[in-house]
Amino acid sequence: MTEATERALRDAGLDPERVRRVVTDALVEDLGPDFLDVTSVATIPDTQTDTADLVARADGVVAGLPVAAAVFELVGEVTGAAGTVRVSLVAHDGQRVARGDVLATVTGPTRLLLTAERTALNLLSRMSGVATHTRAWADAVAGTKAMVLDTRKTTPGLRALEKYAVRAGGGTNKRMGLHDVAMVKDNHKLAAGGVAAAFRRVRAAFPDVPVQVEVDTVAEAIQAVEAGADFLLLDNMRPEMLREVVCAVGNRAQLEATGGLTLGVAAEYAATGVDFLSVGALTHSSPILDIALDLRTE
The missing domain is CATH 3.20.20.70 (Aldolase class I)
Structure with missing residues (x-):
């Protein structure tokens, strides 16, 4: 993880090493012990780079953006592409967002982006769902x-x-x-x-x-x-x-x-x-x- 992401996690009251363990376990669950996305490896040249946006598909409250950033960065580490991805957060945790809002932008090897996609979204969507529900109670x-x-x-x-x-x-x-x-x-x-x-x-x-x-x-x-x-x-x-x-x-x-x-x-x-x-x-x-x-x- 980058120093910026570790700092963002600490500022949120989260232990970067605990987040690393959670994310790594989730990646093993999704990619297996060899950290392999067979579809992306087969269909996308390893030299291709792209930009992707994390986009809200419903109104709510976002939470977990630094965790999602950690996922993309850790996928880079475990796949031998450390330092090749750049995550720019557009929204901030606790912010009310509307359908269609861009929450973050990620640039890097296309294989890496798609390999990290589901794990990042699983954690971000889950945390944002909890935050949205909590806001209704508050x-x-x-x-x-x-x-x-x-x-x-x-x-x-x-x-x-x-x-x-x-x-x-x-x-x-x-x-x-x-x-x-x-x-x-x-x-x-x-x-x-x-x-x-x-x-x-x-x-x-x-x-x-x-x-x-x-x-x-x-x-x-x-x-x-x-x-x-x-x-x-x-x-x-x-x-x-x-x-x-x-x-x-x-x-x-x-x-x-x-x-x-x-x-x-x-x-x-x-x-x-x-x-x-x-x-x-x-x-x-x-x-x-x-x-x-x-x-x-x-």
């Missing part, structure tokens, strides 16, 4: 204090990219995994003998790790806060119960509404006074944003 709760959170319901291997796409779409990341935030859920409470006992055990074992507690009733929310919890997941509560919890807890804890939320009720739930709406669908159910690579025919 727009729905605008005017309230509530922010939209993602979850761990991500595509295996793509969590960092999908969570970045959530940020690009105006959402907020929750925990990256099981290691960085403790979340006491119903099964933990059952195994430990109650919400207070579970919270105390986590705090004793990992005093520096943030602890979040899932509660199902107003009484349980009060119990969790009195035990010391400062972040509550309010699971499958109706708006009227959420308002009760907001009133009972006050400013003693941050409150997250979670479970079965839909875009149609987002504004209603956000208006209850909770701090967050947790939406697994941002990553597990977002359709892609249709993006294509159009080879210029000048």
